[in-house]
Amino acid sequence: MPYVIGIDLGTSAVKALLVDQNGVVAGEASRSYPLFHEHSGWSEQRPDDWVEATVEALKELASQGGVSAADIEGVSFSGQMHGLVLLNKEGEPVRNAILWNDTRTTAQCREIEATLGGKLLSVTRNPALEGFTLPKILWVREHEPEAFAQAAIFVLPKDYVRYRLTGELHMDYSDAAGTLLLDVAGKRWSDEVLAAFNLDAGFCPPLVESHGLVGTLLPQIAERTGLSPATKVFAGGADNACGAIGAGILSEGLTLCSIGTSGVILSYENDKTKDFAGKVHFFNHGKEDAFYAMGVTLAAGYSLSWFKKTFAPGESFDELLAGVGDVKPGSNGLLFTPYLVGERTPHADSTIRGSFIGIDGSHERKHFARAVMEGITFSLHESVDMFRQAGKSVDQIVSIGGGAQNPVWLQMQADIFGAEVVALENEQGPGLGAAMLAAYGCGWFASLDDCAASFVKHARSYKPNAEAAAVYGKLFRVYQQVYGATRGLNAELAAFRG
Incomplete structure (x- = not known):
């Protein structure tokens, strides 16, 4: 029987689900990683900790009895939103990731409001809050200019993990929507917002649909995990979007x-x-x-x-x-x-x-x-x-x-x-949603709706x-x-x- 894997990259741990073609969870594995609070209101993680934890979780799933690596057709992701990962030209992080629950950027939020005015809501469709990504970018530029000078591109947490697994850089629309840089309705990086803060278009990764095929596993990753190098990798989505899909x-x-x-x-x-x-x-x-x-x-x-x-x-x-x-x-x-x-x-x-x-x-x-x-x-x-x-x-x-x-x-x-x-x-939450994106991407179903009809099972209902x-x-x-x-x-x- 064919399988897919849904990877949910959370704030405290990564959880991977092995799901068969009937939507049955055949296995799961998780690994935790540390969180750093160097100052009050700060919340950071090391991006490579996510990668190592994900590789170990995949290795555990691939080694479970009765499942051949060749039967695992696809992998996709759910990820914690908003976190800033700045990469240099070599694709290496220039500093720790700043997470969604970091609150150091109040001044930058006020700067965004003053600079964009009404365009903030008309284009990005969301208010400037400390958790979002653009305020974090502005904070690093202001307070750590040497680190920012090294940064060639930014990604979000799950995008960095996927990049390390495939060698390809992308960001899906559901996660990009939480950056304050996306024209949400137009589904493109906003030239207006980028220009307002003197950011180059090349600073943003290529956009892709959540079910979009973005590559296969790098040979060295396939060897470490025990998965096939032909395993298809799909973009995935923000944790809330994947949670919605999984429900x-x-x-x-x-x-x-x-x-x-x-x-x-x-x-x-x-x-x-x-x-x-x-x-x-x-x-x-x-x-x-x-x-x-x-x-x-x-x-x-x-x-x-x-x-x-x-x-x-x-x-x-x-x-x-x-x-x-x-x-x-x-x-x-x-x-x-x-x-x-x-x-x-x-x-x-x-x-x-x-x-x-x-x-x-x-x-x-x-x-x-x-x-x-x-x-x-x-x-x-x-x-x-x-x-x-x-x-x-x-x-x-x-x-x-x-x-x-x-x-x-x-x-x-x-x-x-x-x-x-x-x-x-x-109930399996965002991890199941990620697996459903992989199942749809692999062609198991004609639509996500058809996948949900097979994978999502309702229990008791309550009426007012x-x-x-x-x-x-x-x-x-x-x-x-x-x-x-x-x-x-x-x-x-x-x-x-x-």
């Missing part, structure tokens, strides 16, 4: 809810003119000529982890959440906002902090636990609400991550989102309960007032934080 978010009306440490609401979009005024991200999809809108809650699953660590450190999550299903929607008048580390959507605010509102003597721990779950879901619903206000249909939401592990939370999502919520039988949905509709409008009511208080309290 089957490939047509209008479908939305993804992912609750990990942070939370993501991602909705498929085929109208490149749709304008969200920068309130949510708007990126190219891994599916050709498609897009997605995305909102982010910074402390989604983290809020629940914090609550458990603080108030139930010796208990499991099942023990912590026992009884929340017996609490009626609204947690007996208790409301939580998950702003523990600031917020992203719709409030790009690093100073705001979380709140419990409405505490009285009748509240027990189960009320607080349910309020945390509701608050996280309300925060995500702010993105759903904005999508609908912009004319998008949100009919079915595929829920993955921690929020999909608890039936009470899945029903809560359906009630708050006002949409059918579906869990997956075998009319009574609960009505309660949550009223409570959501109260939730939306908390940010404005507490913003000034939190700005004053910031002076007292250690």
Whole structure:
């Protein structure tokens, strides 16, 4: 049977999935690598650590019994977005990679806003945030001119790994969309943005579709991994785009809810003119000529982890959440906002902090636990609400991550989102999306949609309960007032934080 491999290059580790033609995961391997925080707000990694970890993971997959290297037809990638890798003329990194969660570039973001004005949103379709790539480029040019002088081209993390495996430099549209250098709707590097910051067009790598064939494995890589040098390598996509593919978010009306440490609401979009005024991200999809809108809650699953660590450190999550299903929607008048580390959507605010509102003597721990779950879901619903206000249909939401592990939370999502919520039988996230891009690229399916029909299996679905949905509709409008009511208080309290 033929196989493909999906490689998910994450922030802490790389994970590789071996997937057969029926979408069954036949094997997986992962390797971790270090993260460096030399100064407060800095977050860096060594690009060659990614390469070594990926090679080792591929070697483990190729050595698994019952699978011949000749049967592994293709490899593709999912990768952490926005990270800056600067390469010299010899294709070698000139410094460590600056990652998506690095926050040193606030001054450069203000410079981008002042320089581009309205073109920032009309061309790149996204606001200037510290996580994006262009601010990092400007920071290196300003603070490390010697390193920048050596840089001939930039790539993103997975692109560097793929380059080291194939010897070919490319970047796909879904990852390029997170650089602030791409004309997202026009699918080309923006001459206007490049000229505004005196960057040469040759500084940007050639663009390619996510399912595009970019080469085969270099002989030395094939020898080290045990794979065939004829193994086809496909471009791959940004982790969120691949996560959407792996969840089957490939047509209008479908939305993804992912609750990990942070939370993501991602909705498929085929109208490149749709304008969200920068309130949510708007990126190219891994599916050709498609897009997605995305909102982010910074402390989604983290809020629940914090609550458990603080108030139930010796208990499991099942023990912590026992009884929340017996609490009626609204947690007996208790409301939580998950702003523990600031917020992203719709409030790009690093100073705001979380709140419990409405505490009285009748509240027990189960009320607080349910309020945390509701608050996280309300925060995500702010993105759903904005999508609908912009004319998008949100009919079915595929829920993955921690929020999909608890039936009470899945029903809560359906009630708050006002949409059918579906869990997956075998959730594999961005790695499966990468494998699907390889499967499509290898010609196993006529389209990504056909691949999803075979690979993505829905489990139980949850439909809104009319009574609960009505309660949550009223409570959501109260939730939306908390940010404005507490913003000034939190700005004053910031002076007292250690």
